[in-house]
Structure formats: C-alpha cells, structure tokens
Amino acid sequence: MGKINTSKFTRRGVLKSIGAGAGVVGASAVAPGLTGFAQAQSSAPIRLGFQVHRTGIGAAYGRWYDRTTQAAVKRINDMGGINGRPVEIITEDDGTDPKRGAEVVEKFATLYNCDIAFGTLFSHVVYGSAPRAGELKLPYFVVSEGHHVASGKLNRYTLQPGITDVKSQVQAMAPFVSDNLGKKITMIYPDFAFGHDHRDFFTAAIEAQGGTVVESIAIPPTETSFTKYFPRIPRETEVIYHVMVGPAVLTFVKELGEFFGPNRPEIFGFIDSLEAVDINSPGLEFLENTYFWEGHPRNAQADQTSYDKVYRAAVGVDDNGASLDDPKDFSTYSHMFGCWETLNIIKAGMEAADYQGPADRTKLIEAVEAMSDMPHSDDHPQGAKRFNGKTHQTFGHQYISKVSNGKLVVEHTTSIEDGLYEDEVDYTTQSF
Amino acid sequence: MEFGPHLMLASLEGAVTAAILALTAMGLSIVFGVMRVVNIAHGEFFMLGAVIAWWVASLLGGHPAIGFVLALVLAPLIVGTLAAVADRFILQRINYDPDRTIVATIGLLYIIQQTTLMTFGPEARPVQPPFNTRLALPWFEYGENGFAMIWPWGLSITSYKLFVIVAAITIITGLWLFLTRSKAGLLMRATQQDSETAQAFGVPVQRVYSWVFGLGAGLAAIGAVLVVPIQQAHYLMGQDPLLLSFIVVIIGGLGSLPGTIIAAILIGMSDGIISVFFSPTLAKIIATLVVAMVLVFRPQGLLGKSEG
Numbered sequence: 069m070g071k072i073n074t075s076k077f078t079r080r081g082v083l084k085s086i087g088a089g090a091g092v093v094g095a096s097a098v099a100p101g102l103t104g105f106a107q108a109q110s111s112a113p114i115r116l117g118f119q120v121h122r123t124g125i126g127a128a129y130g131r132w133y134d135r136t137t138q139a140a141v142k143r144i145n146d147m148g149g150i151n152g153r154p155v156e157i158i159t160e161d162d163g164t165d166p167k168r169g170a171e172v173v174e175k176f177a178t179l180y181n182c183d184i185a186f187g188t189l190f191s192h193v194v195y196g197s198a199p200r201a202g203e204l205k206l207p208y209f210v211v212s213e214g215h216h217v218a219s220g221k222l223n224r225y226t227l228q229p230g231i232t233d234v235k236s237q238v239q240a241m242a243p244f245v246s247d248n249l250g251k252k253i254t255m256i257y258p259d260f261a262f263g264h265d266h267r268d269f270f271t272a273a274i275e276a277q278g279g280t281v282v283e284s285i286a287i288p289p290t291e292t293s294f295t296k297y298f299p300r301i302p303r304e305t306e307v308i309y310h311v312m313v314g315p316a317v318l319t320f321v322k323e324l325g326e327f328f329g330p331n332r333p334e335i336f337g338f339i340d341s342l343e344a345v346d347i348n349s350p351g352l353e354f355l356e357n358t359y360f361w362e363g364h365p366r367n368a369q370a371d372q373t374s375y376d377k378v379y380r381a382a383v384g385v386d387d388n389g390a391s392l393d394d395p396k397d398f399s400t401y402s403h404m405f406g407c408w409e410t411l412n413i414i415k416a417g418m419e420a421a422d423y424q425g426p427a428d429r430t431k432l433i434e435a436v437e438a439m440s441d442m443p444h445s446d447d448h449p450q451g452a453k454r455f456n457g458k459t460h461q462t463f464g465h466q467y468i469s470k471v472s473n474g475k476l477v478v479e480h481t482t483s484i485e486d487g488l489y490e491d492e493v494d495y496t497t498q499s500f
Numbered sequence: 501m502e503f504g505p506h507l508m509l510a511s512l513e514g515a516v517t518a519a520i521l522a523l524t525a526m527g528l529s530i531v532f533g534v535m536r537v538v539n540i541a542h543g544e545f546f547m548l549g550a551v552i553a554w555w556v557a558s559l560l561g562g563h564p565a566i567g568f569v570l571a572l573v574l575a576p577l578i579v580g581t582l583a584a585v586a587d588r589f590i591l592q593r594i595n596y597d598p599d600r601t602i603v604a605t606i607g608l609l610y611i612i613q614q615t616t617l618m619t620f621g622p623e624a625r626p627v628q629p630p631f632n633t634r635l636a637l638p639w640f641e642y643g644e645n646g647f648a649m650i651w652p653w654g655l656s657i658t659s660y661k662l663f664v665i666v667a668a669i670t671i672i673t674g675l676w677l678f679l680t681r682s683k684a685g686l687l688m689r690a691t692q693q694d695s696e697t698a699q700a701f702g703v704p705v706q707r708v709y710s711w712v713f714g715l716g717a718g719l720a721a722i723g724a725v726l727v728v729p730i731q732q733a734h735y736l737m738g739q740d741p742l743l744l745s746f747i748v749v750i751i752g753g754l755g756s757l758p759g760t761i762i763a764a765i766l767i768g769m770s771d772g773i774i775s776v777f778f779s780p781t782l783a784k785i786i787a788t789l790v791v792a793m794v795l796v797f798r799p800q801g802l803l804g805k806s807e808g
Contacts, residue, residue, distance in 0.1 A: 127622030288780070292731045292740070296513050296776045298654060299506050315624030315734045327654045329634050350628055 110424070113156035114149070116141075116414070117176030117206075119187040119197065124164030125289055125314040128344035129189045129400045133211070134159065136404040137187070139382045140411040150418045158182055166196025173197045177204040183426060184209060186410060189403060190313075191216055191261040198222040205500065207429050209414060211406035213237070213363075215265045218461035220493025224500060227436055227460040229453075230410030231363070231403065234265040236487035240466045241336075241361055242273035244480055249334040249359065250306025251279035256297070256324075257311050259286035266311050266338070289314040298327040311338035318345045318352075325354035335359070339366070339469075339476075343400040346390070348474045355471045359479070362467040363402030364450045367475045379408060379449035388475075405450040412447035413439070413455075430500045437496055454484050458494040463487050505639045505652040506776065514772020516661050516730070519668035520723045522764035524741045525748035526672065526757065527719030533755030534692045534712045537591060537601045541608035542720055543742025545583060548612060549575045549721025550627075550733035551620050557627045565630035568729070575725045576718035583717030584710040591713070592706065609738075616735040629660040629729035664726045671722060672761065679757070688712060692755070744771075747787050751794050753804020762802060 118137055121130030141155050149155055158180045162169040169188065176182040184207040188194060191214030198216070201208035202223035210217065210228050215235040217228040245253070253274060257263035263286060271281045282302050287294065291314070301308065312320045321341055325332075335358035347355065366389035368380065383404070384392045391397040413436065421428055421435035437457035444452045451465040463484050469476040528542045552575040557567030586608060594600040637655045641648055679685035690698040691708045699705045720741070724733075731737070748767050752759030767787055774783035794801060 123617060123622045128624075131623075291780065292737070293513075293517075296510065296772060296780070299509055299776055301654070303653060315736075316732060318624070318626050319730070319732055326634050326656065326658055329636055329656055331653060344623070349626065351632065 111153060113154045114151075114418070114423075115156050115158055115180060115182045116411075117173070117180060117182035117185040117187075118157050118159045119162050119169060119172050119176070119185055119193075120159055121164040121189060121193070122159075122161030124162075126164035126190045126193075127315075129403060130161075130164075132344070132400040132404045133187060133189065133407050135399075136383050136407040137411065139384070140408040143382060144411065144415055150415045151423060155415075162188060162193055162197070164190050164193060166192050169193040169197035170200040173200045173206065173208065174204065177201075177206045181426070182206070183423075184414065184429070184432070186211075186414065187407070188212060191265070194222075194226075195261060198226040201225050205429060207433055209410050211403070211410050213403065213406075214262050215269065216261065218456075218459040218492060220459075220495075222460075224433065224460075224495045224498040227433070229413045229436060229439070229455050229460070229462045230408075231406030231462065232464045232466070232487060233461055234262065235269040235489060236461075236463055237361065237363075237466055238266060238270040239273045239489060240482035240486035241468065242270065242277050242279075243486075244468055244482075245307060245309070245336050246274055246277035246279040249336055251277075252282050252304055252306040253279060253309050254283045254285065254301045254305040254307070255281055255309045256285045256287065258289040258313050260289055262313070263289075263311065270309065287312065287320075292316045292319065294320045294323045295327060298324065301327075305333050307334045307336055308332075309336050310341050312341040313343075317341050317343070318349060321345075321355070322349075322351040325351060328354065337361070339363070339402045343402060344398050346396065346398050347471065347476065356474075358471055360469050360471070360476060361402075362469050362476060362478070364405045365467050365469060365476060365478050366399070366401040367469075367477070369478055373444070373449070375444060375446050375449040378446050379405065383408070409442075409448050409450065409453070413442070416447075433500075452484065454488075456491065458496055459491050460495050502639075502652065504641075505637075505655040507773070508637065508639070509655055510773040510776035511769065512657050512661070512772075513776065514769035515665050516768075517772050518765045518768025519665045520727045521741070521744055521748060521768045522672060522761055523668050523723035523726070524720045525745040525752070525760050525764050526675065527716035527723075528745045529749045529752065529755060529757060529760040530688075530719070531713055531716035532749065533757070534688055535591075535596060535709050536598065537596060537713070538598070538605070539713075539716065540602060540605040540742070541586075541612060542605075542716070542745060543738030543740075544609050544612035544616075545579050545717035545738075546720040546724045546741045547616065547733075547735065547738035548579050548582070549724030550728040550731075550737060551616055551735070552578055552721070553725040553728045554625045554627050554733040555620075558625075563630075564628035568627070568630040568725075571627070572722070572725050576721040579721035580714035580718035584714035587710045587713035592709070596709075613735060613738070620733075620735060622735060624732040624734040626732045627728045629658075631659055631663075632729070633659040635659060635662075660729060664730070667726055668723075671719075675719070676757075684711070744787070747791050749801075750791050751801060753801025756801060756803040759801055759803030 120134055121127055141157050145154050160172045160175060162172045173185050176185045185201055186209040188210055189212050191212055194210050194212045194214060194216055198208060202225045208226045211231050213231055213234055215233045216222055217226055218233055255267060257266045267284050282305055283300055285297050285300050287297055337360050339360045339362045368387035385399050386392050389399050389401045417432050417436040421431040423432050439455045442448050442453040453462045453464045455462045466482040467478050468480040470479045524546055531537055531539050553571035556571040556574055560567040590604050591601055594604060634656050636651055638649045639652050641650055687703050687708050690703050691705055695705050748763040749760055752763030771783045
C-alpha cells in the first residue's frame with residue numbers, strides 16, 4: 069500500500085503484450101480460411117453489388133433473394149471463390165423504386181467499386197436501372213422475368229442468364245391452358261411493365277392456340293382491395309388467368325374466391341399471386357384443383373432431384389417451401405433460384421474470361437455471351453437452361469402444378485423448345 | 501355482370517369503404533375541430549392500429565375471434581395512449597403553433613413509419629377475421645314468368661364486411677352520444693368553441709387536448725382493426741387513409757362532425773361505384789376534383805361555418 073511499484077512489469081505493459089500475442093493467435097486462426105484463395109494474383113475479394121428490394125412492394129421477394137444470394141455466395145466461397153478470390157456481396161436496398169434503383173447502380177460503380185451489379189426482380193426497377201448501368205459500363209445481371217432484356221430495349225451490359233422471361237413462360241404455358249382448361253380467358257394482371265408483358269404475350273400465345281382473351285383487367289400493384297374489379301369478368305369466361313404482385317396478393321386471391329363462391333370457372337394462376345404466401349391460408353380453400361405456373365416447384369416433389377435437395381438445404385427451405393426456421397415464412401421459390409443460378413453463371417463467366425478486375429468487364433460479358441447449354445446440376449437446380457448470347461436471355465423448363473390436398477403437385481413440365489421464340493435483338497453487334 | 505346487380509355490388513363495396521373512412525376521418529376531424537391541429541401523422545396511427553391488431557392476434561392462439569376482440573380493445577388504447585404522450589411531449593411544447601404542428605406531425609409520421617419498418621418489417625401480414633361467411637345475394641328480375649328471383653354470379657358479400665358496416669355505425673353513434681351527453685364531451689365541445697373562455701371557466705384545456713388527440717388516433721386505430729382482416733397490415737398502409745381522410749374532412753367542413761360523416765359516405769360510396777364501373781384511378785381523380793371545387797366555391801366545406 070502506498071509503495072511505488074519499481075518492477076519493469078507494469079500492469080499496462082503486461083496487458084499490451086498479452087494483447088499483441090492474442091492478435092498473432094487471432095491472425096493465424098483466420099489465415100487458414102485465406103489459404104484457399106492464395107494462388108490468385110490478387111486475393112482482394114471480387115465485389116458483387118447486390119441490388120435488392122429490401123423495402124417497398126417487392127420486400128417479400130427481396131428477403132428471399134437475399135437469403136438465396138447469401139447461400140450461393142457461401143457455397144462459391146467454400147469451393148474456393150472465383151479465380152482464387154473470395155466473393156464479397158455489397159447489399160443495397162432499391163426500395164422497389166426505379167429512381168432509387170438507378171442510384172443504387174451508380175453507388176455500386178462509383179462508391180463501392182463493385183466489379184458487377186446483380187439482383188432485383190421488379191421489371192420497372194430494371195427498366196430504371198439498366199440505362200445507368202450501361203452508361204457506367206457496369207455489367208448488370210438481372211433476375212427479373214421481364215421481357216425487357218430480350219426485347220432489345222436495354223443494352224449490352226444488361227443480361228438475364230438465370231431466369232426465363234414472361235414471353236417464353238406464357239408461350240410454353242398457353243397450349244396446356246387451351247387444351248385442358250378452356251378457350252375463353254379473362255386475364256387479371258398488375259398494371260406495370262411485367263403485367264403488360266403477360267397481357268401482350270399471353271394474348272398472342274393463346275390466340276395462336278385458337279383461344280381468345282375475352283377481358284383484360286389491369287390492377288395497380290399497390291392496390292389493397294380487389295372485389296371492385298371482379299364484376300368486369302364476363303359471364304362467358306371459361307378460365308381465369310391471374311398474376312398479381314405486391315403486398316396484397318393474399319387479399320387478391322381471397323377476394324377472388326369470395327367473389328365466385330361455389331361456381332368458379334377454371335383458374336390458372338401464376339404462382340406470383342401466392343409467392344411468399346401459404347397456400348393453405350384460411351380463405352384459399354377454393355384453390356383446390358386449380359392450376360399454377362411455377363418457376364421451380366415449391367413443394368418437394370415425389371421425384372425430387374438431388375440438385376433440388378442440395379439447393380433447398382443450402383438456402384434453408386423445407387419440403388413445403390417455407391423457411392426451416394419458421395414454417396410460416398414462405399419463400400418465393402419460383403423466382404429466387406434465379407439468384408443462385410445467376411451467381412454460378414457469373415462465376416463460370418469470370419473463370420472463362422480469367423477475370424482480374426474492372427478492366428476485364430467486357431471480357432466477362434463476352435464470356436457469358438458465348439455460353440449456351442447449361443445442364444441440370446447443383447449449379448442449375450431448377451433445370452437445364454439454354455442461354456441465347458445474342459438476346460442476353462436464358463430459356464428453360466416451366467412447371468404446371470395442380471393444387472391437391474393443399475400441395476402443389478407438378479402435372480406438366482414444358483420443354484426448353486416450347487419456350488423458344490425468334491430473336492428480337494442482337495446485343496453482340498452493339499459496341500461496348 | 502348486368503347493370504342492377506353490378507350497381508348493388510358496387511354500393512356494398514362502397515359502403516364498407518365509407519364505414520372505415522367515416523371512422524378514420526372522424527378522428528382527424530375531432531382533432532382539428534378541438535385543437536386546430538392538422539395531424540399529418542393520422543394515417544400512421546391507422547397503420548399502427550392494424551399492426552398492433554396483427555401482433556395481438558398472432559400472440560394469441562385459439563379461435564381468431566379471441567384475438568380480434570382483444571385487438572379491438574387494445575389497439576385503440578395503445579395507439580391513443582401513444583398519441584396522448586406525443587401531444588404532451590411534442591405538440592404542447594410547441595404551443596400548437598399551426599406551422600410547427602404540421603412539421604412536427606410530419607416528423608412523427610416518419611418516426612412511426614420507419615420504426616414499424618425496423619421492427620414489424622416490410623411484409624404485409626394477414627389477420628384472420630373472427631367469422632367470414634360468403635353470403636350470395638339474390639336479384640329480382642321481371643322476366644317472362646313475372647317477377648323472379650335470380651342469383652347472379654359474383655353478387656355476394658361476406659358476413660364480416662356487413663359486420664364492419666354495422667360496427668362503424670355503432671361506434672359513431674357511441675361517439676355521438678359521448679360528445680353530446682357526457683361531461684367529457686361537454687368539456688371537449690367547450691374547448692372547441694372557445695378554449696380561452698373554457699379555461700377561464702376551469703376546463704383543464706391542456707388535458708382535454710391530450711384526450712382529444714388520443715381519441716382521434718384511437719378512432720383511426722379502430723378503423724384499422726376493422727379493416728385488417730379484409731386487407732392485411734403493412735407499414736405503408738397509412739398513406740391512402742390519410743389522403744382520403746383529408747379529402748373527407750375538407751369536403752365536410754373542418755371540424756364539423758355531421759359534415760364529416762356525410763362526406764365520408766359521399767366519398768366512400770362514389771369511390772366504390774366509380775371504381776367498379778370505371779377505374780379506381782378515376783375515382784381518386786374525381787374525389788380530388790371535388791375537393792378543389794369545394795375549396796373554390798365553399799371554402800368552409802359542406803357543413804362548416806364560415807369564419808369571420
């Protein structure tokens with residue numbers, strides 16, 4: 069007490085040396101994780117800007133796009149990254165808003181120095197963002213379903229290699245609808261680019277099958293109450309074709325059921341109307357024996373492939389299509405596989421182009437443009453794909469499922485050829 | 501669908517809209533009438549009511565009616581208390597200065613909305629109705645065999661939607677009795693007529709203000725609890741009710757309760773009918789146009805008293 073400590077070992081000094089030691093130990097503990105990437109010329113991470121609907125009307129999709137992306141990137145990194153470099157995801161919310169989308173793309177290019185941008189679903193956000201990506205010469209891989217890429221309205225920097233577009237989907241579906249359900253169809257669709265794709269291409273496709281669209285009902289995607297639209301459904305309707313998006317999809321389907329009561333026509337829906345929604349929610353009983361398009365079967369089927377098993381487990385989805393952590397949290401299973409597959413395509417493209425940094429962006433695009441058939445595999449768990457390098461759009465299989473006992477059971481799988489159509493653009497002729 | 505049944509369906513849908521709108525706009529109108537506060541955060545109180553209803557209903561298991569009834573009691577209480585606290589700590593501090601209250605309630609709007617986004621999340625979440633039976637409605641037609649009853653396709657309503665209409669009428673009647681027959685109502689009316697004189701006669705004006713602000717928010721919350729089994733709770737759902745409530749209150753006359761009810765029925769029914777026959781966008785355009793016309797030709801509203 070009161071004695072001055074003359075020893076060289078002061079308390080502060082001891083703590084310092086312990087801290088330094090811990091630092092060395094800590095560093096060596098981290099190091100093994102990096103050794104897998106050591107052979108690369110640069111071991112700096114490849115930065116993928118991930119544009120996601122965290123908020124706004126696309127939030128439910130965004131949540132699952134995020135989970136799928138994280139799972140896919142973890143798998144890629146576990147396998148040694150891309151060209152020996154780890155992959156880093158820079159996530160930014162676009163608010164499901166086209167204007168914000170363009171700003172996000174700009175941030176990726178200028179603020180975060182991302183190698184490429186990737187993500188987003190809603191077609192109006194893609195329309196808003198793609199021109200900016202082109203101006204900034206930033207490769208922009210979208211997972212959106214819209215016909216915007218293949219229509220030629222975008223640019224050489226925008227590609228959609230991981231998910232099929234609406235035109236191809238409805239063209240493949242139309243024969244099933246007219247052969248099995250009916251020829252007089254009333255369409256109900258959201259009133260923006262994606263819904264207009266449905267209206268235009270399905271109307272054309274069903275007319276090619278000898279059917280007619282007797283009424284087209286456009287509903288704003290922000291609408292919350294739907295009964296008022298249904299009286300426009302003509303009495304002669306044999307099939308209701310519905311596709312709806314936004315926060316109120318459950319209300320939409322419920323009110324559709326309440327409107328018809330026991331005397332419903334045949335119903336063919338795009339699963340978009342029920343993405344992230346439990347098909348066994350109260351009020352949806354009338355959907356029993358109706359049909360849905362599915363991009364990727366939500367319920368694990370009797371003949372489930374090993375690829376689907378691997379993918380489902382990696383993302384954390386159970387056999388009903390809900391989260392493993394919360395059986396009430398239903399996934400957007402028919403769309404989110406596109407993130408997984410697109411990331412694997414980006415990896416393959418970067419490896420083919422020996423991608424080293426932003427200077428190689430055009431080499432990456434050329435490498436992806438050179439791709440064609442992609443086999444059904446762990447990299448492509450939804451099914452085989454055929455990429456068209458000229459139109460920057462992929463083609464694949466579609467699934468038609470029937471609701472039986474509250475489960476979506478696949479009745480028909482279309483072939484890749486069913487969805488092919490003539491090229492409307494050749495992006496490879498555009499200069500970079 | 502034929503014209504007759506179509507019109508009937510449109511009117512029923514309009515009546516449901518009008519019922520919810522009357523409750524929500526009533527809250528806005530009372531607050532303006534008594535406190536002269538333009539509450540921009542009113543729609544967020546509506547949204548909070550719906551979110552709390554979801555929260556209560558999902559915490560409780562069992563029959564959906566238990567959760568619903570509890571939500572109908574709890575949501576307005578919680579939202580009302582929150583509003584009263586906001587009045588005490590925000591609006592009183594700025595002395596109800598008209599410009600500053602608008603800015604303050606805009607701030608409140610964002611605080612409530614973003615807090616809900618951070619906690620409740622961006623998803624739309626459903627609440628189960630306590631009961632929901634589809635009631636097919638008949639239509640009478642004079643045909644070859646004389647007067648006949650037919651059951652047109654799609655002409656129906658659910659028992660729950662009828663309940664919403666009845667519940668709204670009951671609550672508004674109750675509110676009417678409260679304002680005209682109870683002592684608390686008397687204090688509120690006294691404050692509305694002349695707050696300085698009321699204070700001179702011993703009316704605790706500050707406390708009345710807190711109560712009124714809470715009551716206004718509570719009414720919005722009740723409207724939301726009633727609507728959430730039809731719509732779903734979502735953090736952005738407060739925008740439409742706010743806009744429509746303002747339209748109703750301006751048409752009805754700021755602060756006039758009978759005017760508010762008449763305008764709510766007018767706007768709700770016309771919204772239902774116009775959006776069924778033409779388009780929902782046109783319904784909103786017409787409603788906004790009516791507001792402009794009212795402001796030009798009768799600035800005090802249908803039943804409002806002109807100032808001066």
